[in-house]
Each structure stands twice: as structure tokens, then as C-alpha cells.
Amino acid sequence: MRIVAIAAVADNWVIGSGDDMLWHLPNDFKRFKAVTTGNTLIFGRRTHEQIGRVLPDRRVIVVTRDPDWSDEGVEVAHSVVEALELAAQTPEQICYVGGGTQIYEAAWPYLTELDITHVKLAPEGEATFPVITPEDWTEIAREQHEQFDFVQYRPTPRT
Numbered sequence: 001m002r003i004v005a006i007a008a009v010a011d012n013w014v015i016g017s018g019d020d021m022l023w024h025l026p027n028d029f030k031r032f033k034a035v036t037t038g039n040t041l042i043f044g045r046r047t048h049e050q051i052g053r054v055l056p057d058r059r060v061i062v063v064t065r066d067p068d069w070s071d072e073g074v075e076v077a078h079s080v081v082e083a084l085e086l087a088a089q090t091p092e093q094i095c096y097v098g099g100g101t102q103i104y105e106a107a108w109p110y111l112t113e114l115d116i117t118h119v120k121l122a123p124e125g126e127a128t129f130p131v132i133t134p135e136d137w138t139e140i141a142r143e144q145h146e147q148f149d150f151v152q153y154r155p156t157p158r159t
């Protein structure tokens with residue numbers, strides 16, 4: 001199963017500031033919708049509640065430590081590993097890891113790909129993406145736009 005972190009990441013690795021929107025990039029939203037539709041998305045409970053609705057036409061798995069938490073239209077897992085096991089029940093779907101910070105970090109060892117929108121800004125914010133280094137990740141495709149680049153990474157082969 002492909003396990004792909006998908007994120008919009010500023011030049012200073014910031015991805016969020018509480019519930020504030022740091023940028024408004026409609027073309028990034030459109031691409032997010034296009035690539036994730038028909039696939040599986042894993043979110044942390046905070047990101048799911050920040051989105052505030054269930055994204056349609058996708059399998060959504062929300063990770064929480066709260067044994068009593070539930071929400072209509074989503075599946076619940078109590079660890080990232082449990083979420084990945086649930087996702088593996090539909091291995092034909094790409095499993096996108098949609099954040100936030102805690103969930104990217106917990107999923108990091110299991111990722112097979114990164115799908116990053118590199119946003120050409122450096123806003124303040126406490127939520128960050130793990131730093132992508134060439135030792136670990138090799139850029140394999142880049143689509144350039146004025147305000148951001150869409151970049152795909154695969155693991156750098158170990159020598």
C-alpha cells in the first residue's frame with residue numbers, strides 16, 4: 001500500500017497556526033481534492049475538527065486517544081499504526097496522511113512518498129512539518145507555480 005504524506009508546507013516548514021488559515025490557495029485545494037478523492041485519508045483529531053466537515057468520496061480515518069470519540073462519516077483509530085492497519089483493508093486505495101504535525105511525525109517511519117505543496121511564504125506558526133532532507137528523500141517531480149510548487153518525493157536509496 002502506498003502511504004503518502006500530503007501537506008502544504010511553507011519555506012520555514014510551518015504548516016499551521018492553531019485554527020488560523022495561513023494562506024488561501026484555491027488551486028492547492030483543488031489538487032488536494034483531485035488526488036485524495038477515491039482514496040483514504042488519515043487525520044489527527046485536531047485537524048479533522050479544524051476542517052469541520054467530512055470530506056466526501058474518501059475514506060477518512062481520524063486518530064484520537066479518546067476511547068469515546070466518534071464522528072459521523074469517519075472511522076476512528078487510537079494510534080497511527082491502527083489507522084494504517086485500517087487503511088490496509090483497502091490496499092487498492094492510496095493512503096494519504098493529511099496531518100497535522102503529530103500525525104505526520106507518528107506516520108513518518110511508514111511513509112512511502114511525500115506529496116508536498118511548497119508554499120513560497122514564511123509565516124509564523126507553531127505547527128510544522130518534519131524537515132525534508134536529501135539524505136532521506138529524493139525529489140522526483142516538481143510542478144512550478146507562482147505562489148507554490150507541487151513536489152513529489154520518494155525515499156532516497158540507501159547506499
Ligand SMILES: NC(=O)c1ccc[n+]([C@@H]2O[C@H](COP(=O)([O-])OP(=O)(O)OC[C@H]3O[C@@H](n4cnc5c(N)ncnc54)[C@H](OP(=O)(O)O)[C@@H]3O)[C@@H](O)[C@H]2O)c1
Nearest residue numbers: 007008015016044045046047064065099100101102103127
Ligand atoms: N498545511 C497543511 O497541509 C496542514 C495539514 C494538516 C494540518 N495542518 C495544521 O496542523 C495543525 C494541527 O496539528 P496538531 O499536531 O496540533 O494536531 P493533529 O496532528 O491534527 O491532531 C492531534 C491529535 O491527534 C491525536 N493523536 C496524536 N498522536 C496520537 C497517537 N500517537 N495516538 C492516538 N492519537 C493521537 C490526539 O487526539 P486527541 O486529543 O483526541 O486524543 C491529538 O490531540 C493545525 O494548525 C493545522 O492547521 C496543516
